[in-house]
Amino acid sequence: MSPPSPQRAAWKFIFLIGVVSLFSDLTYEGARSVTGPYLGLLGASAVVVAVVAGLGEFLGYALRLASGYLADRLGRYWGITWAGYALNLLAVPLLALAGSWPVAAGLILLERVGKALRTPARDAMLSHAVSRVGRGWGFGFHEAMDQLGAVAGPLFVAGVLAWLGGYRAAFAWLLLPALLALGVITAAARLYPQPQDLEVKVPELETQGLSRPFWLYVGALGLLAAGCADFPLIAYHFGRTGVLPPVWIPLFYAVAMGVDAVAALALGRLYDRRGLPVLGGAVAVTAGFAPLVFFGGFSLALAGVVLWGIGMGVQESVVKAVLAELVPPRRRATAFGIFHTGFGLCWFLGSALMGLLYDLSLGLLVGFSVLLHLASLPLLFRLHGHMPRGCRRA
Numbered sequence: 001m002s003p004p005s006p007q008r009a010a011w012k013f014i015f016l017i018g019v020v021s022l023f024s025d026l027t028y029e030g031a032r033s034v035t036g037p038y039l040g041l042l043g044a045s046a047v048v049v050a051v052v053a054g055l056g057e058f059l060g061y062a063l064r065l066a067s068g069y070l071a072d073r074l075g076r077y078w079g080i081t082w083a084g085y086a087l088n089l090l091a092v093p094l095l096a097l098a099g100s101w102p103v104a105a106g107l108i109l110l111e112r113v114g115k116a117l118r119t120p121a122r123d124a125m126l127s128h129a130v131s132r133v134g135r136g137w138g139f140g141f142h143e144a145m146d147q148l149g150a151v152a153g154p155l156f157v158a159g160v161l162a163w164l165g166g167y168r169a170a171f172a173w174l175l176l177p178a179l180l181a182l183g184v185i186t187a188a189a190r191l192y193p194q195p196q197d198l199e200v201k202v203p204e205l206e207t208q209g210l211s212r213p214f215w216l217y218v219g220a221l222g223l224l225a226a227g228c229a230d231f232p233l234i235a236y237h238f239g240r241t242g243v244l245p246p247v248w249i250p251l252f253y254a255v256a257m258g259v260d261a262v263a264a265l266a267l268g269r270l271y272d273r274r275g276l277p278v279l280g281g282a283v284a285v286t287a288g289f290a291p292l293v294f295f296g297g298f299s300l301a302l303a304g305v306v307l308w309g310i311g312m313g314v315q316e317s318v319v320k321a322v323l324a325e326l327v328p329p330r331r332r333a334t335a336f337g338i339f340h341t342g343f344g345l346c347w348f349l350g351s352a353l354m355g356l357l358y359d360l361s362l363g364l365l366v367g368f369s370v371l372l373h374l375a376s377l378p379l380l381f382r383l384h385g386h387m388p389r390g391c392r393r394a
Contacts (some may be wrong), residue, residue, distance in 0.1 A: 227376075279318045
């Protein structure tokens with residue numbers, strides 16, 4: 001039997017990593033849907049819940065700088081990826097055994113640390129395969145499978161709660177998808193011990209350090225990150241103002257996650273044909289989410305949430321595809337780590353500032369968000385002339 005074509009082998013690899021992400025998101029997104037009330041049940045205050053959530057997200061981004069550098073330095077992409085997934089996933093069912101809120105909080109932070117450890121190495125390996133099928137399409141397909149798990153996770157937990165009752169039972173049952181994810185990642189490592197062999201070989205331009213276009217891109221996307229409101233703030237606004245009945249708030253979030261998956265596929269595919277202008281166009285369009293969400297009634301708020309979901313999909317498909325084209329294969333894990341750390345820091349600072357602005361003036365909040373979205377466009381325009389020729393397709 002003849003070996004599979006390089007493109008078919010790449011798709012098989014992308015699919016396997018997508019299955020891992022599906023089961024992983026099912027595990028930790030399912031858990032995250034109930035960790036707030038679980039901490040409260042264990043005696044944590046609202047401040048503790050907020051601090052644990054914020055610190056967890058910060059660690060989930062900030063530590064990627066070190067893990068990405070470590071992956072490139074050691075070349076142990078599979079080992080670091082597997083260790084990160086093990087921490088990320090096994091911390092979740094251990095929550096069933098937590099006897100106090102400090103123990104539970106520690107496990108929640110450990111789960112985020114695991115995600116920080118494995119993400120740059122995994123994305124670097126994935127970048128090799130997507131070069132065979134179209135970077136936007138490949139990353140978009142992966143994000144769609146990822147979001148399928150993000151939607152299924154809370155539904156799985158809701159089903160367990162309805163069946164058995166109690167948060168501990170829900171966390172315990174999440175061991176099942178966690179083990180499935182670890183099983184698939186182990187199989188993928190055995191089938192593709194050298195994923196860099198999937199990369200389309202092109203001559204590399206030797207440079208000292210990461211290129212100027214890379215740092216320009218980090219700056220542009222940092223502005224974009226700072227202007228993106230977290231959904232908890234959007235949900236808080238909906239609940240405080242009564243724009244939506246309480247039961248509709250999680251449904252709006254589910255809509256956003258569905259839009260995220262579709263947008264990742266569609267815009268990723270379009271990026272492969274049109275290049276960087278697709279990202280600029282998406283940023284310009286999604287800048288309108290803030291006035292719709294914070295000034296609109298039910299229908300306009302729904303339109304704003306759809307735009308917010310498109311923005312999330314772009315971040316996980318087109319944004320990664322552009323990054324992979326800016327950096328040579330041997331430095332991609334480092335580049336992904338630096339990028340995610342900067343992106344996460346800007347997101348954290350922007351979200352905190354928007355939280356303060358919310359109490360001062362909705363107009364200031366909306367203006368801040370729209371301004372930062374639009375401020376990223378001149379940087380992306382400047383970047384267009386420095387991109388590899390294939391990335392400037394439009």
